[in-house]
Protein backbone atom coordinates (compact mmCIF):
# COMPACT_ATOMS: atom_id res chain seq x y z
CA UNK A 29 0.00 0.00 0.00
CA UNK A 30 1.58 3.40 -0.99
CA UNK A 31 1.33 6.45 1.30
CA UNK A 32 0.93 10.10 0.23
CA UNK A 33 4.67 10.47 -0.35
CA UNK A 34 4.72 7.39 -2.59
CA UNK A 35 6.40 5.24 0.02
CA UNK A 36 5.41 1.63 0.48
CA UNK A 37 3.57 0.94 3.74
CA UNK A 38 3.95 -2.58 5.12
CA UNK A 39 3.64 -4.18 8.56
CA UNK A 40 6.93 -4.37 10.46
CA UNK A 41 8.99 -7.42 9.57
CA UNK A 42 8.74 -10.67 11.49
CA UNK A 43 12.02 -12.55 11.73
CA UNK A 44 11.42 -16.33 11.72
CA UNK A 45 14.95 -17.59 12.50
CA UNK A 46 17.37 -15.70 14.74
CA UNK A 47 19.88 -16.77 17.40
CA UNK A 48 19.92 -13.80 19.76
CA UNK A 49 21.54 -15.90 22.48
CA UNK A 50 24.84 -16.06 20.63
CA UNK A 51 24.88 -12.89 18.52
CA UNK A 52 28.22 -11.07 18.81
CA UNK A 53 29.60 -13.76 21.15
CA UNK A 54 33.02 -14.39 19.59
CA UNK A 55 34.74 -13.18 22.76
CA UNK A 56 33.26 -16.28 24.40
CA UNK A 57 33.52 -18.83 21.60
CA UNK A 58 36.28 -17.58 19.31
CA UNK A 59 35.72 -17.41 15.54
CA UNK A 60 34.91 -20.32 13.27
CA UNK A 61 38.20 -20.76 11.39
CA UNK A 62 37.17 -23.52 8.97
CA UNK A 63 33.73 -22.07 8.29
CA UNK A 64 32.15 -25.48 8.90
CA UNK A 65 29.08 -26.26 10.98
CA UNK A 66 31.00 -29.01 12.78
CA UNK A 67 33.64 -26.57 14.06
CA UNK A 68 30.91 -24.14 15.11
CA UNK A 69 29.12 -26.82 17.15
CA UNK A 70 32.40 -27.96 18.71
CA UNK A 71 33.38 -24.41 19.69
CA UNK A 72 29.91 -23.66 21.03
CA UNK A 73 29.81 -26.76 23.23
CA UNK A 74 33.38 -26.08 24.41
CA UNK A 75 32.41 -22.58 25.54
CA UNK A 76 29.27 -23.33 27.51
CA UNK A 77 30.91 -22.76 30.90
CA UNK A 78 31.70 -19.17 29.92
CA UNK A 79 28.12 -18.51 28.81
CA UNK A 80 26.38 -16.58 31.56
CA UNK A 81 23.38 -14.28 31.59
CA UNK A 82 25.82 -11.38 31.96
CA UNK A 83 28.13 -12.46 29.12
CA UNK A 84 25.35 -13.26 26.61
CA UNK A 85 22.89 -10.41 27.18
CA UNK A 86 24.87 -7.55 25.53
CA UNK A 87 25.13 -9.38 22.18
CA UNK A 88 21.40 -10.07 22.13
CA UNK A 89 20.66 -6.47 22.98
CA UNK A 90 22.94 -5.19 20.20
CA UNK A 91 21.31 -7.52 17.66
CA UNK A 92 17.85 -6.37 18.71
CA UNK A 93 18.77 -2.70 18.22
CA UNK A 94 19.95 -3.51 14.69
CA UNK A 95 16.78 -5.49 14.00
CA UNK A 96 14.63 -2.62 15.25
CA UNK A 97 16.46 -0.17 13.00
CA UNK A 98 15.86 -2.46 10.01
CA UNK A 99 12.11 -2.43 10.72
CA UNK A 100 11.73 -5.75 12.50
CA UNK A 101 8.89 -5.80 15.03
CA UNK A 102 8.82 -9.48 15.97
CA UNK A 103 11.66 -11.98 16.41
CA UNK A 104 11.40 -15.74 16.73
CA UNK A 105 14.76 -16.81 18.14
CA UNK A 106 16.23 -20.27 18.65
CA UNK A 107 17.79 -20.44 22.12
CA UNK A 108 20.16 -23.16 23.32
CA UNK A 109 18.86 -24.90 26.45
CA UNK A 110 19.72 -27.78 28.75
CA UNK A 111 22.72 -29.73 30.00
CA UNK A 112 25.52 -27.66 31.52
CA UNK A 113 24.03 -24.50 29.94
CA UNK A 114 20.69 -24.88 31.69
CA UNK A 115 18.52 -21.84 30.99
CA UNK A 116 21.23 -19.18 31.21
CA UNK A 117 21.00 -18.33 27.49
CA UNK A 118 17.20 -18.28 27.77
CA UNK A 119 17.39 -15.80 30.63
CA UNK A 120 19.92 -13.69 28.74
CA UNK A 121 17.50 -13.38 25.82
CA UNK A 122 14.70 -12.43 28.22
CA UNK A 123 16.93 -9.78 29.74
CA UNK A 124 17.95 -8.45 26.31
CA UNK A 125 14.37 -8.38 25.02
CA UNK A 126 13.27 -5.19 26.69
CA UNK A 127 13.48 -2.89 23.66
CA UNK A 128 10.05 -1.36 23.00
CA UNK A 129 8.83 -2.08 19.49
CA UNK A 130 10.38 -5.54 19.11
CA UNK A 131 8.47 -8.53 20.43
CA UNK A 132 10.67 -11.58 21.10
CA UNK A 133 9.51 -15.21 21.18
CA UNK A 134 11.85 -18.09 21.97
CA UNK A 135 12.13 -21.54 20.41
CA UNK A 136 13.83 -24.04 22.73
CA UNK A 137 16.84 -25.62 21.01
CA UNK A 138 18.37 -28.41 23.14
CA UNK A 139 22.17 -28.42 23.09
CA UNK A 140 22.09 -32.11 22.16
CA UNK A 141 20.43 -33.28 18.94
CA UNK A 142 19.21 -36.56 20.47
CA UNK A 143 15.72 -35.20 21.03
CA UNK A 144 14.42 -38.66 21.92
CA UNK A 145 16.53 -38.74 25.11
CA UNK A 146 14.57 -38.60 28.34
CA UNK A 147 16.46 -35.66 29.88
CA UNK A 148 15.85 -33.57 26.77
CA UNK A 149 12.10 -33.96 27.10
CA UNK A 150 12.47 -32.55 30.62
CA UNK A 151 14.39 -29.50 29.29
CA UNK A 152 11.73 -28.92 26.66
CA UNK A 153 8.90 -29.18 29.18
CA UNK A 154 10.62 -26.58 31.33
CA UNK A 155 11.09 -24.36 28.26
CA UNK A 156 7.36 -24.62 27.50
CA UNK A 157 6.64 -23.56 31.10
CA UNK A 158 8.92 -20.57 30.47
CA UNK A 159 6.95 -19.58 27.38
CA UNK A 160 8.63 -21.41 24.47
CA UNK A 161 6.56 -21.07 21.29
CA UNK A 162 8.07 -24.16 19.66
CA UNK A 163 10.22 -27.23 20.13
CA UNK A 164 13.48 -26.71 18.26
CA UNK A 165 16.66 -28.68 17.68
CA UNK A 166 18.60 -30.35 14.90
CA UNK A 167 17.46 -34.00 14.90
CA UNK A 168 19.13 -34.66 11.53
CA UNK A 169 22.40 -34.63 13.56
CA UNK A 170 21.06 -37.13 16.12
CA UNK A 171 22.30 -40.69 16.61
CA UNK A 172 18.82 -41.80 15.55
CA UNK A 173 17.31 -39.03 13.40
CA UNK A 174 14.02 -40.90 12.93
CA UNK A 175 13.42 -41.36 16.67
CA UNK A 176 14.62 -37.81 17.44
CA UNK A 177 12.34 -36.18 14.84
CA UNK A 178 9.32 -38.19 15.92
CA UNK A 179 9.93 -37.50 19.64
CA UNK A 180 10.18 -33.77 18.96
CA UNK A 181 6.92 -33.71 16.99
CA UNK A 182 4.98 -35.74 19.55
CA UNK A 183 6.24 -33.60 22.43
CA UNK A 184 5.37 -30.36 20.58
CA UNK A 185 1.85 -31.67 20.04
CA UNK A 186 1.54 -32.71 23.69
CA UNK A 187 2.77 -29.30 24.88
CA UNK A 188 0.48 -27.49 22.44
CA UNK A 189 3.31 -25.52 20.82
CA UNK A 190 4.93 -25.43 17.38
CA UNK A 191 7.77 -27.45 15.89
CA UNK A 192 10.71 -25.43 14.48
CA UNK A 193 13.53 -27.74 13.48
CA UNK A 194 16.92 -27.24 11.85
CA UNK A 195 16.72 -29.81 9.01
CA UNK A 196 19.36 -31.38 6.73
CA UNK A 197 21.79 -28.47 7.03
CA UNK A 198 24.41 -30.20 4.89
CA UNK A 199 25.59 -30.64 1.30
CA UNK A 200 25.33 -34.42 1.55
CA UNK A 201 22.38 -35.47 -0.67
CA UNK A 202 22.13 -38.76 1.22
CA UNK A 203 21.13 -36.91 4.39
CA UNK A 204 17.36 -36.72 4.01
CA UNK A 205 15.04 -36.47 6.98
CA UNK A 206 12.22 -34.66 5.17
CA UNK A 207 10.14 -37.81 4.73
CA UNK A 208 10.61 -38.60 8.40
CA UNK A 209 9.52 -35.07 9.30
CA UNK A 210 6.44 -35.24 7.08
CA UNK A 211 5.41 -38.54 8.71
CA UNK A 212 6.04 -37.21 12.23
CA UNK A 213 4.13 -33.96 11.63
CA UNK A 214 1.21 -35.89 10.19
CA UNK A 215 1.18 -38.39 13.06
CA UNK A 216 1.35 -35.60 15.66
CA UNK A 217 -1.35 -33.48 13.95
CA UNK A 218 0.98 -30.47 13.60
CA UNK A 219 -0.04 -29.33 10.09
CA UNK A 220 0.35 -25.55 9.89
CA UNK A 221 2.45 -25.44 13.07
CA UNK A 222 5.68 -27.02 11.81
CA UNK A 223 8.63 -25.37 10.10
CA UNK A 224 11.69 -26.99 8.54
CA UNK A 225 14.63 -24.57 8.56
CA UNK A 226 17.49 -24.81 6.01
CA UNK A 227 16.75 -28.07 4.07
CA UNK A 228 20.05 -27.57 2.19
CA UNK A 229 20.58 -31.15 1.02
CA UNK A 230 17.25 -31.00 -0.85
CA UNK A 231 19.04 -28.85 -3.45
CA UNK A 232 21.55 -31.64 -4.05
CA UNK A 233 19.03 -34.33 -4.96
CA UNK A 234 17.67 -35.00 -8.46
CA UNK A 235 14.92 -32.58 -9.49
CA UNK A 236 12.14 -35.15 -9.72
CA UNK A 237 12.85 -36.51 -6.22
CA UNK A 238 13.25 -33.05 -4.72
CA UNK A 239 10.00 -31.79 -6.26
CA UNK A 240 8.15 -34.83 -4.87
CA UNK A 241 9.54 -34.07 -1.41
CA UNK A 242 8.52 -30.42 -1.73
CA UNK A 243 4.98 -31.52 -2.60
CA UNK A 244 4.92 -33.80 0.44
CA UNK A 245 5.99 -30.89 2.67
CA UNK A 246 3.22 -28.70 1.26
CA UNK A 247 0.60 -31.43 1.71
CA UNK A 248 1.70 -32.00 5.32
CA UNK A 249 1.49 -28.29 6.16
CA UNK A 250 5.23 -27.91 6.81
CA UNK A 251 6.71 -24.47 6.08
CA UNK A 252 10.33 -24.01 5.01
CA UNK A 253 12.63 -21.17 6.11
CA UNK A 254 15.78 -20.55 4.09
CA UNK A 255 18.63 -18.62 5.70
CA UNK A 256 20.74 -17.31 2.82
CA UNK A 257 23.67 -15.86 4.76
CA UNK A 258 24.43 -19.02 6.74
CA UNK A 259 23.44 -21.45 3.97
CA UNK A 260 25.75 -19.74 1.48
CA UNK A 261 28.60 -19.46 4.00
CA UNK A 262 28.48 -22.94 5.51
CA UNK A 263 27.40 -25.07 2.58
CA UNK A 264 29.06 -25.60 -0.78
CA UNK A 265 32.64 -25.23 0.46
CA UNK A 266 33.69 -28.65 -0.79
CA UNK A 267 31.16 -29.39 -3.53
CA UNK A 268 30.73 -25.94 -5.06
CA UNK A 269 26.92 -26.00 -4.69
CA UNK A 270 25.14 -22.89 -3.50
CA UNK A 271 23.71 -24.37 -0.32
CA UNK A 272 20.29 -22.77 -0.57
CA UNK A 273 17.21 -25.00 -0.57
CA UNK A 274 15.65 -25.12 -4.08
CA UNK A 275 13.28 -22.23 -3.57
CA UNK A 276 11.73 -22.34 -7.03
CA UNK A 277 10.75 -26.00 -6.61
CA UNK A 278 9.40 -25.34 -3.11
CA UNK A 279 7.41 -22.37 -4.44
CA UNK A 280 6.01 -24.42 -7.33
CA UNK A 281 4.86 -27.06 -4.84
CA UNK A 282 2.97 -24.46 -2.80
CA UNK A 283 5.15 -24.67 0.33
CA UNK A 284 4.83 -21.71 2.70
CA UNK A 285 8.32 -20.16 2.58
CA UNK A 286 10.12 -17.77 4.90
CA UNK A 287 13.50 -16.05 4.77
CA UNK A 288 15.57 -16.02 7.94
CA UNK A 289 18.59 -14.02 9.10
CA UNK A 290 20.05 -16.78 11.30
CA UNK A 291 23.50 -15.85 12.58
CA UNK A 292 24.73 -12.35 13.27
CA UNK A 293 28.51 -12.28 13.85
CA UNK A 294 28.61 -15.44 15.93
CA UNK A 295 30.54 -18.70 16.18
CA UNK A 296 28.69 -20.23 13.25
CA UNK A 297 29.07 -17.41 10.71
CA UNK A 298 31.24 -14.34 11.15
CA UNK A 299 29.29 -12.16 8.72
CA UNK A 300 25.62 -11.38 9.17
CA UNK A 301 22.84 -8.93 8.59
CA UNK A 302 19.90 -7.78 10.68
CA UNK A 303 18.03 -6.58 7.60
CA UNK A 304 15.32 -8.89 6.18
CA UNK A 305 15.36 -7.00 2.86
CA UNK A 306 19.09 -7.62 2.50
CA UNK A 307 18.45 -11.34 3.12
CA UNK A 308 15.72 -11.34 0.46
CA UNK A 309 18.10 -9.52 -1.94
CA UNK A 310 20.65 -12.27 -1.32
CA UNK A 311 18.06 -14.96 -2.11
CA UNK A 312 17.25 -13.12 -5.34
CA UNK A 313 20.88 -13.09 -6.41
CA UNK A 314 21.95 -16.53 -5.20
CA UNK A 315 18.67 -18.23 -6.15
CA UNK A 316 18.39 -16.65 -9.62
CA UNK A 317 15.07 -15.10 -8.64
CA UNK A 318 15.61 -11.84 -10.46
CA UNK A 319 12.56 -11.58 -12.71
CA UNK A 320 10.25 -8.74 -11.73
CA UNK A 321 7.59 -11.26 -10.64
CA UNK A 322 10.24 -13.18 -8.68
CA UNK A 323 11.31 -10.02 -6.86
CA UNK A 324 7.69 -9.18 -6.05
CA UNK A 325 7.21 -12.73 -4.73
CA UNK A 326 10.36 -12.42 -2.60
CA UNK A 327 8.95 -9.18 -1.21
CA UNK A 328 5.68 -10.89 -0.30
CA UNK A 329 7.66 -13.78 1.20
CA UNK A 330 9.88 -11.67 3.43
CA UNK A 331 6.89 -9.61 4.60
CA UNK A 332 3.76 -11.79 4.59
CA UNK A 333 5.33 -15.26 4.51
CA UNK A 334 7.58 -14.52 7.47
CA UNK A 335 4.65 -13.07 9.42
CA UNK A 336 2.49 -16.13 8.75
CA UNK A 337 5.29 -18.42 9.94
CA UNK A 338 5.48 -16.34 13.13
CA UNK A 339 1.68 -16.63 13.54
CA UNK A 340 1.06 -12.93 12.89
CA UNK A 341 -1.57 -11.41 10.57
CA UNK A 342 -0.16 -10.84 7.10
CA UNK A 343 -1.94 -7.67 6.15
CA UNK A 344 -1.51 -4.03 7.05
CA UNK A 345 -3.63 -3.07 10.05
CA UNK A 346 -3.99 0.68 9.68
CA UNK A 347 -5.07 0.93 13.31
CA UNK A 348 -1.78 -0.52 14.54
CA UNK A 349 0.38 2.41 13.46
CA UNK A 350 3.31 1.41 15.67
CA UNK A 351 3.46 -1.85 13.77
CA UNK A 352 3.86 -0.19 10.37
CA UNK A 353 6.86 0.60 8.25
CA UNK A 354 7.32 3.08 5.38
CA UNK A 355 9.84 1.84 2.81
CA UNK A 356 11.29 4.21 0.20
CA UNK A 357 10.24 2.03 -2.71
CA UNK A 358 7.44 2.03 -5.26
CA UNK A 359 6.79 -1.71 -4.94
CA UNK A 360 7.84 -4.79 -3.00
CA UNK A 361 9.95 -5.80 -6.00
CA UNK A 362 11.83 -2.51 -5.78
CA UNK A 363 12.23 -2.91 -2.02
CA UNK A 364 13.97 -6.27 -2.55
CA UNK A 365 15.99 -5.04 -5.53
CA UNK A 366 17.37 -1.93 -3.82
CA UNK A 367 17.23 -2.60 -0.04
CA UNK A 368 16.25 1.07 0.46
CA UNK A 369 16.00 3.13 3.64
CA UNK A 370 12.84 2.81 5.68
CA UNK A 371 11.18 4.38 8.69
CA UNK A 372 9.01 2.99 11.41
CA UNK A 373 5.79 4.93 11.79
CA UNK A 374 5.03 6.26 15.23
CA UNK A 375 1.46 6.79 16.39
Ligand SMILES: [Zn+2]
Pocket residue numbers: 045046047106194290
Ligand atom coordinates in the same frame (compact mmCIF):
# COMPACT_ATOMS: atom_id res chain seq x y z
ZN1 LIG B 1 19.81 -21.56 13.11
